[in-house]
Amino acid sequence: MNLELSAVWTRVQNLVQSFLVTIPNILIGLLVFGIFLLIARIARNAVTSLSQRAGQSKGISLVFSRIVSWLVLAVGVLVALTVIFPTLTAASLFGALGVSGVAIGFAFKDIFQNLLAGILILVTRPFRIGDQIVSGDHEGVVEDIQVRATLLRTYDNRRVVIPNSELYTNRVTVNTAYPQRRLSVTVGIGYGDDIAAARKLILDTLNGLDGLLKDPAPNVLVRELGDFSVNLDVRFWIDPPIRKEAVEAQDSVLEAIKNVLPAAGFDLPFPTQQVLFHDQTETTDGNRQEQREGWPARQDNPRSRQGVQREAQQNQEQTQPSPEQARPQPEARQP
Template structure:
């Protein structure tokens, strides 16, 4: 006959075996249910995969079509890759949302877009400057206010546009340095495009003496400018009288040339040289700056009311008489010669 302790041990062993069997059967049912659910969902997965593959093929075709259409215009070469990629990823994203909606009908595109909208706001705040430069780059490439190869002035930078990227515009300065200017600054700040037109005007001022013939100087300068190689015949060059300066009559020469900086500087060098040689040949003076110094009591007898206070002597009825430095010099020279 079994003891009570043996009966208790057998009972516990029996209970553990029954519990294990119950857990195993429960796990088997779960696996079976998951298998059944997967098999029920398998057709949807296959359809979703096929739909997603179709969208990938559509994205590839649209990208190639856009690249081909943009390749016809060399000025839009940068737009080719940018819009090709944007279109490719946009169509793939739409295909992904449609595929998810097929597999899980409860997850609608509207719900996905709402979730992505909140995430997009957070990303927008975090990458505000990057997105600003990117959107400005797209607008620059679309509107094309300037092109690669144009010579521009942007802020303190002046040079030739080497490339226009989505983030920045690359400028090669005239001294051989490369500058990356963020597109946000390019789009929101004034830019001077030096090569926007086929002709560019240059000017230079020349001062002639007050005793020289202005008409002769103007005709001499015009003739010299017209004979310089590189000066445009149309519009014609001209010379204007612009100022009566302290020691010269200023004439401004204006002419048109090719807009490239190298041509502008080369033609300017030739024009200035030709003007100098022509004025020298015509015996037209180009005086140095001169000043006339008037000492306080060296005025004329007729120079105003000398009894009133003037600069150099006090007011009164017996003002000093006018004197000239030449008289003083002559008298000093005579006295010095008498001493000798």
């Protein structure tokens, strides 16, 4: 029992002595890492300053300054480890990193993909911070382009985090890419209304509204002949092309058109449909020998109401007596 306690005590003493011997190395390693922290901050500020002088966007300077800072910190960690553990050489450390690099690459494949996509987005600049974009089901203002994802603020004040790889590989609509934007609304008038007069009235109304550009000028085109109305496509331009301006412009245009067209006698028809049974229309309707409409042919076709009414009228005319027959005959005189 005494031998076992002495062995344990000897082991504890050796561990304490090893730790005391390692304390200077730990302090030096922490000091070295602190120096690299300072170098990383200086390098980050230098990259930001150079990017601003080169006229690059804020997003590019932010991402590249972060990448440079992380690289400097990674080198600082390696140097600090070699100082704390003298037996750990740089060759063995890089060898271990090389062996585990494949596993790390597979584990963080999505992260590296988003990192590369974020760098490409910042370099090619399909959109910038502050632009209003549409990506899939999401629409809003780009708040930040980070290394892994892009932060989008929706118009109802929610944040959407979209991976950079998704933005780089999928379709993205940038609403604020150009200084001007064209909007359009659809207005339906009656088939009996004068299209040229309605077009002139709408254009005169749009020219008197604030917030719409005079150049390019608004225009009105006939879009389609609908089921119950002639649909006009009213097009106009706004500047700046932000969401707030677009919503307000559409509101003012629709309100003005709604007020002027009925006041000038133009019809804004409601959706209407007319449903007729086959026995309420022409005689041939419902006759599957003459009007198929995708039905199988048959011999016992239902008779139309017109046909039944016409036949009843003919029978009535045949059964009615003629005027000569309807005139009362004189009674024969008695001798």
